[in-house]
Amino acid sequence: MMSFNTFGQRKLNILLLTLIFISISFSCKKDEQIKIDEKPVEQLLVPVVTSILPLAGPAGTDVTLTGLNFSTTLTDNKVTFNGADAVVKTATATTLVVTAPAAGSSGAVLVKVKNNAAINTLTFTYGVFPLAISLSPATVKAGDKLTITGTNFSNVVAENDVSFNTGGIAGVRAVILSATTTQLVVEVPAAAVTGNVLVTSKGFTSVKVLTVEVTPTAATGNISLFLPQNSNGVEKFVVDARGNFYASFNTGTFTVSDASGTVKKTFTKADFNNHSGGLVALGLDGKGNAYAAWNRNSGSKSWTTFYRIKSDFSSEIIGTEIAPSLGSITPNRNFVVDSKNDIYYTDTYSIFKIENSTIDLTKRYLDGRAHPATPLFVDLTIDENDNLYVLTRQNTTGNQNIQTIVKYDAAKAATKLFSVATTTLDQANVNTVPESTVGEFKAFFHTPEGSFYVGDYDGNRIRKITGDNKTEVVAGSGEYGRAFNGYVLTGEKLATPLPRPFNLGYDPVNKVVYSEPNAYDKGRFVQAFKL
Structure with missing residues (x-):
């Protein structure tokens, strides 16, 4: 039989062995944990x-x-x-x-x-950067052709852009006449001055900037804005032989101003027999007297009375009130009056004659309804000998026209004076038009000395006609408009935008030309400059 001491000793030994095992196990795990904690940690820095x-x-x-x-x-x-x-x-x-x-x-x-x-x-x-390498010639003047040689240009004209330093931040864009991958030919803009020429192709600007010397053209006077006092948008105007400026405005006001813009008189219905209608057209006779056409409305028809405005700015009726046989009198441009008080006007397609205060709108003095077989009648003037001068346009092919100034004497005998080939451009076009592109003419005037000037409507210029297919630019840079701090519409007359000349007037006393654009998105105004 086992004694208590033996049994107790065994239990004690087992307990001691268990404690030793636990101690050893704990020590091993502790040492292992310490080793793990002591391993270095790599720090990953954010780039x-x-x-x-x-x-x-x-x-x-x-x-x-x-x-x-x-x-x-x-x-x-x-x-x-x-x-x-x-x-x-x-x-x-x-x-x-x-x-x-x-x-x-x-x-x-x-x-x-x-x-x-x-x-x-x-x-x-x-993308690929263009590289402008050289310019030829090194010295140019406004209107010259400049050849830019380099690499990585686009052979699509519209994908390139060339601007000349004008002393401002923006510079002025040149008209690009032709383009290959290695050569651009541009027309030096009228506003260019000596300085940098920047070339951009497909949105990338050349890493090399070239410079060109621009020889200034002789000073030719300035274009200014002619703003009569208390004026709003000018709708139509004429300038008489004494330099007085007659204008109607989009407010319904009709005034006459002197050459400085000072209003001499504001007309009212009382000046026109208190007729209930309003001013429908302005005109001139061969001696440079101003006229006004005033309507009286009744139902679907309008009865029209023509008034001569005298030197004291009072008015007098010429002829009698005109009752048209069909529809209404609708002049598209200023009318003209001959020495017999017969009146001529155009609706663009035809020219009508009001004779002895009567008119039959089914008949035409000059008929252009068969266009393009017959020309359209764009604008007209008259001289003191009752010679009628008419600007015509006849379409040839596509957007190409022949525009002619024809003289008709009192017997309606026609004499061709000048013919010029013109191009009708997209009316949405607001890019600078090269001087070599003669746009469609929509207005003209002649001076007492016998010179003829036309409004190059699509080319944003006024030109003097010097012969068949020969014109000389007298005003306008070809730009539709140029924004620096606001729209630039004043300045040296060959370097300033003169957009869409549609109505023209001439002051023979001061030799001042007046030009008004048509449907210009920057507002209504009249620009003026001396010849």
Whole structure:
């Protein structure tokens, strides 16, 4: 039989062995944990991209990324161009040089270092920079052709842009006459001065800026805005032989001003027999006296009375009130009056004659309804010998026209004076028109000395006709408008926009030309300049 001491000793031994095992196990786990805690931890720093150069270029361009926390091990860095992987050529902690991949496209450039993305992205644009190498000739004047030689131009004219330094921030755009991948031919704009010539193709500007010397043209006077007092938008006007400016405005006002713009008189219905209608047209006779046509409305018809405005600005009726046999009198332009008080006007298609205060609108003095077999009648003037001068337009093919000034004597015998080939341009076109492009004429006048001037409506200029297909620009840069600080419509007359000349007037006393655009989106106004 086992004694208590033996049994107790065994239990004590087992307890001691258990404690020893637990102690050893605990010690091993503790030592192991300490070893794990003591292992060094690698700190991954977030990369930052501060710049990218160049900002644009074709595939294959070496692009330098500058920043912080890049890896010096090439394979630790990953760069993508809009999702396409780039080859990393060199790497330091602050600079990566990579090659723009062929599969890339314009967009974000993303940098990862050991799969840790940069906190920011920059952009790179795929494209080819043009390079302007030389200009010929080195010295030019306004209107000259300038040839720019280089590389990577577009052979599509509209994809290139050339601007000349005008001393302002914006410069002035040149008309590009022709384009190949290595050569651009441009017309030197009237507002150009000596300075930089900037070339842009497909939105990329040449990294090389060239300079050209521009020889100033002789001073030719200035275009100014003629703004009669209390004026709003001018709708129609005439200038009489004494230099008085008669104008109707979109407010319904009808005034006469002197050459300085001072209003001499504001006309009312009382000046026109208190007729309930209103002013419908203005006109001149061969001696330069001003006239007004005033309507009296009744139902669907209008009865028209013509008034001569005398030197004291009072009015007198010429003839009697005219009751048209069909419809209404609708002059499209200013009318003219001969020495017998017969009146001529055009509705663009035909010329009508009001004779002895009667008119039959079914008949035409000159009929253009068969156009293009017959010409359209655009504008007309008259001289003191009752010779009628008519500006015509006959379409030939497409947008090409022949425009002629024809003289009709009192017996209606016609004499062609001048013919000029013109081009009708898209009315949405607001680009500068080269001087060599003669746009469609929509107005003209002649001086007492016998010179003829036309409003080159589509070309944004006024030209003097010097012979068949021969014209000389006397005003207008060809620009539709130019914005620096507001729209520029005043300045040296060959270097200033003169948009859409539709109504023209001439002051023979001061030798001043007045021009008004038609449907110009910057408002209604009259520009004036001396010949």
